[in-house]
Amino acid sequence: MKYMLLIHQGDTPTPRDPEAWGRLSPEEQQSVYQDYKTVTSTPGVTPGEQMGPSDTATTVRVQDGKPLTTDGPFVETKESLDGYLIYEADDLDAAIELAAKIPAARLGGAIEVRPIVEWSQS
Amino acid sequence: MVAILDRVFRDEWGRVLAALIGFLGDFELAEEAAQEAFAVAAARWPREGVPTNPAAWLVTTARRRAIDRIRRDRTLAAKTRLLDVPEAIEDPDPMDQTPFHDERLELVFTCCHPALDTEAQVALTLRTLGGLTTGEIARAFLVPEATMSQRLVRAKRKIKAAGIPFRVPPDHLLPDRLAAVLAVEYLIFNEGYGGRSDLAAEAIRLGRALAELMPDEPEVHGLLALMLLHDSRREARFREGEVVLLADQDRSLWDHEQIAEGRAALDRALALRGHGQYVVQAAIASLHLEEPRDWPQIAALYGELAQLTDSPVVELNRAAAVAETEGPEAGLELLDRLPLSDYRYLHSMRAEMLRRLGRLDEASTEYRHALELMPDAAERRLFERRLASLGVAEPGARSERS
Secondary structure (H helix, E strand, O other), rough: EEEEEEOOOOOOOOEEEEEEEEOOOOOHHHHHHHHHHHHHOOOEEEEEOOOOOHHHOOEEEEEEEEEEEEEEEEEEEHHOEEEEEEEEEOOHHHHHHHHHOOOHHHHEEEEEEEEOOOOOOO | HHHHHHHHHHHHHHHHHHHHHHOOOOOOHHHHHHHHHHHHHHHHHHHHHOOOOOOHHHHHHHHHHHHHHHHOOOOHHHHHHHHHHHHHHHOOOOOOOOOOOOOHHHHHHOOOOOOOOOHHHHHHHHOOOOOOHHHHHHHHOOHEEEEEEHHHHHHHHHHHHHOOOOOOOOOOOOHHHHHHHHHHHHHHHHHHHHOOOOHHHEEEEEHHHHHHHHHOHHHHHHHHHHHHHOOOOOOOOEEEEEEEOOOHHHHHHOHHHHHHHHHHHHHHHHOOOOOOHHHHHHHHHHHHOOOOHHHHHHHHHHHHHHHHHOOOOHHHHHHHHHHHHHHHHHHHHHHHOOOOOOHHHHHHHHHHHHHHHOOOOHHHHHHHHHHHHOOHHHHHHHHHHHHHOOOOOOOOHHHOOO
8 A cells, every 4th residue: 555644744843943943952853853764764665855834835726717826825834734755555554653753743743644546456 | 033043143243244354355345245145144044044154154155245246346356355365265165164264353453443533433343343233323322324324434435445454453553452442342331331221232242252352351351341340230220210329229130140250351350460441440340349348449449540540530439439438528638639620420429428527508519519510310310319318408599590
């Protein structure tokens, strides 16, 4: 099974917010980097590209055939998607275990695990 | 014959369905095949007699039906585990009764997977392991049948689409996952304890099955013991629709056979060195059935339970036991530390203790407070009677509620 792990940082301190990030001890900062490295180098993981922060997002809708843009993400900024990765795993238990290792999951954010629909077999 | 069919259906449904899900890797397909096999049995057994191993017969027949169906639908075949099945199994002798592997444990862990919400876990467990119909589950939980049907369909689809594994979890996941299974079982029991006794019986049936499947897990025996001991007093808990407190119950109405079974399960749990929350609760339930009650021991066990669960409600029960051994002042002192001001039993218990101390006006105020928080009519009447027995006039007469 293939899963997409959607990373929502939520209130997680990240280097993008130096003030919040600075409140983590150097050891904690180090463990965040280390944990991301462990996760992205797990066999079966295809890391996602790095996304710009959600305040750089532009949301597009089409109304009467014309594109209509709004400044910002589709959902509330706090709930926006901040990153993703693809994980080829045996089952949902394995995907949940990997998701739990992503620092955002323990530091104020959450990981959404979504199965990827596969058509190749039919 | 109909009675035999019903009994076999109830006894074997979970086992048959579990084996089919294990074989087919698909809940919906397995359920259809199982239903078909039971229908074939209903038509044939009255003519040909019940096979010596009905479950094996049903599994074999259901597999054959499922394979027929899959042959007719190649796309479906591509999506099931059947592709890996060796050719020889494709055309079994319908009378073949080879024993099959019991996969109910895999099934219960799949149904109680934490990626499903609790309502779905409960419904799925009752449907697949318990063999209750969607309509029966809907009525038990007071929701429309269509709602329950949707809940079940969604859960089954999620299991497949999200890749929830059909297996007993590996050791590092087992403690949490077993706790989830036991929580579902206890939730079903408590729904039943509130009046729908068929659900309580169903939870006990599940508990017995789980104890058979996981004989070395003390908490499994602990929960079974707890349910058996509580349920043994079912007939005595109500008299003409009124709640009867344990101390006033007619002991001849207790199910003593079931108490013995509960205590045997508790003994097994203790022999396995169990000291988890269900084992401790079962030990307390067992002590409560003794006369006279060993209050110091009960208080000590509530203390142990409070440490395990960190629950103020458990502390409340400890306070009641302490009041019995050290007197109502000691009980009151414990109660006053608890963050439970909106909890009806805090007030009813304070009232009882104040009554024993002869502080009747305060007791009356507490009973009234408790009554305001009580939704259940039979329970309200019980505490109205306690209040009336104080002989204290209602303060401010009738205008206070307007």
